[in-house]
Amino acid sequence: MSAHKNIYIGMLGCGVVGSQVAALLEKNNAELSTRAGAKLILKKIAVRDIKAAREGINQSLFTTDAQSVIDDSEIDIIIEVMGGIDPARELILAAIKNGKSVITANKALLALHGADLFTAADNKGVDLYYEAAVAGAIPIIRPMRESLVGDQITRVMGIVNGTTNYILTKMDEEGRAFADVLKEAQSLGYAEADPTADVEGIDAASKAAIIAGLAFHSRVSVDDVYREGISSITADDVAVAKTMNHVIKLLAIAELTSDDRISVRVHPTLIPRSHPLAAVRNAFNAVFVEAKSAGQLMFYGPGAGGAPTASAILGDVVAVARHRVSDSVGPRESDYADRAIAPIGDTKTQFLIRLNVADKPGVLAAIAQVFAKEGVSIQTVRQSGRGNDAELIVVSHGATEEALSSTVSALSKMDIVTKVESVLRVLGSQS
Structure with missing residues (x-):
């Protein structure tokens, strides 16, 4: 372990996940610090209610002034587990501006404002890590970003x-x-x-x-x-x-x-x-x-929960701390491809359409004609009688969502169709 470097950590939020992060960081500090290459010190935690009971966490760490955590010049890493869009976005951007690396579990914020956050982190030369934002303890972000x-x-x-x-x-x-x-x-x-x-x-x-x-x-x-x-x-x-x-x-x-x-x-x-x-x-x-x-x-x-999500966050803490010790940063945002988003209407998959129809001769042929007219090929059809009506279950071959929508619209207007009960996608060989 480096003898010349301490890594100070500030945290925004201390709910179910944050409490576990703080507790595990304290309990396993020696091991985590050895892995990081520097002593990991949790210095401040910003919360809404400083009087709320949080067992096992030093009460002196808590403050209701989130900005004071962001502005603390000694703090190297900010862990954001407060959730929501605002003020989390402003606080993270301010932390990055102050040269702090950020670890977040905030999937809603990343999905909406990720571009701004990644750009800010890249421009400032700090890390923005987010393993816990998708699927809790499951390591998926790092394998996709690095291993693959x-x-x-x-x-x-x-x-x-x-x-x-x-x-x-x-x-x-x-x-x-x-x-x-x-x-x-x-x-x-x-x-x-x-x-x-x-x-x-x-x-x-x-x-x-x-x-x-x-x-x-x-x-x-x-x-x-x-x-x-x-x-x-x-x-x-x-x-x-x-x-x-x-x-x-x-x-x-x-x-x-x-x-x-x-x-x-x-x-x-x-x-x-x-x-x-x-x-x-x-x-x-x-x-x-x-x-x-x-x-x-x-x-x-496990995709959620305090301890599993804290595990992912602490993995990011060790990785980011290593970078701070060596004056480096991890992989940057990779958006070089700049691919377009395909409209849902162009997406091709298989479908199951379940409908109630009149139980009389010629119904199946009429239904099949609608599918053919809309360019949707039928893979299987199953019919079962229900008194005067019948249930028809049709599974298509691969077709676009636009073709499906037209097919369902045409079916719903037919006199022989009582009701289109449900439309579901099917994961198959042509999807």
């Missing part, structure tokens, strides 16, 4: 939200309705009182933007991400998936199109049970990477 930098990533798919994965797992394994499992998830602490950010895919979309930008060396904002949540998924949808030996997961997908654009989206997807992502249960996360030379890789583990 000599390869060409073609697609990244992730289950990156534990709340939705827990809900969909229980719906699949126990046959329960969405609303019922959501209440259970809230009672267990897996879902917030207001679960909108999770169940509507907002959280996953932020992570998808970060992953896409990193994988394809281009700047991607959360505004570029097409998003659908899981609140409309029914027990019938899950049951149909089961009959096909598939499971429904909320996937964040970022991939290169055939014309070298980026398709980035979040939506429920039917996955074959033979696929590794299908086995990711409950609140766990996984990220599946496809690269030209490395092939298929999967990173799996």
Whole structure:
């Protein structure tokens, strides 16, 4: 360990994650300092309420003046775990301006204002690290930024939200309705009182933007991400998936199109049970990477929680501290490719369309004509009677979202179609 250098750390926020960071930094300080090459000293923690109970953390570290942490000339590294957009953005930019390296777990901020933050860090010559912003303890940012930098990533798919994965797992394994499992998830602490950010895919979309930008060396904002949540998924949808030996997961997908654009989206997807992502249960996360030379890789583990997320943050702390000791910086933002974002209408995948139709001769032929007219090829059709009506389940070959939208619109206007019950993407050989 260097005898001439201490690394002083300031922290913004001390909630579930921040408390774990502070506790682990104290508990494992000797080991972490040895790895970093300098003594790691947590000097100040900015919080809203200085009187709140935070067991095991030195009360003298706390201040309600966040700016004083940013302006402390002795502090080398700022850890931002306060969350939200403002004032986190202004504080991080001020910290960078003051020559401090920054570690953040703030995926919403990075997905919305990452370009400004990375530019500021590059111009100042400091680190901006964010391993904890995607998939908690799972090491995915560093492998994509460093280990796979000599390869060409073609697609990244992730289950990156534990709340939705827990809900969909229980719906699949126990046959329960969405609303019922959501209440259970809230009672267990897996879902917030207001679960909108999770169940509507907002959280996953932020992570998808970060992953896409990193994988394809281009700047991607959360505004570029097409998003659908899981609140409309029914027990019938899950049951149909089961009959096909598939499971429904909320996937964040970022991939290169055939014309070298980026398709980035979040939506429920039917996955074959033979696929590794299908086995990711409950609140766990996984990220599946496809690269030209490395092939298929999967990173799996707890995607949230105080200790797992703190693990990722402390990994960044050691890495950044090493850079401060050696007067260097880590990998910069890589946005040289500047690829365009493909509109969702141009994205090609397979679809499952479930409809209620009149149970009479000629219906199937009429339905098939609509698909043919819109240029969507049918892979399989399954029909089951329901009194005077029948349920028709159609799985397409690969087709664009634009063609699908036109097909569904045309189907819904047919007299023989009672209702288009659901439309789901299918992860298959042509997706």
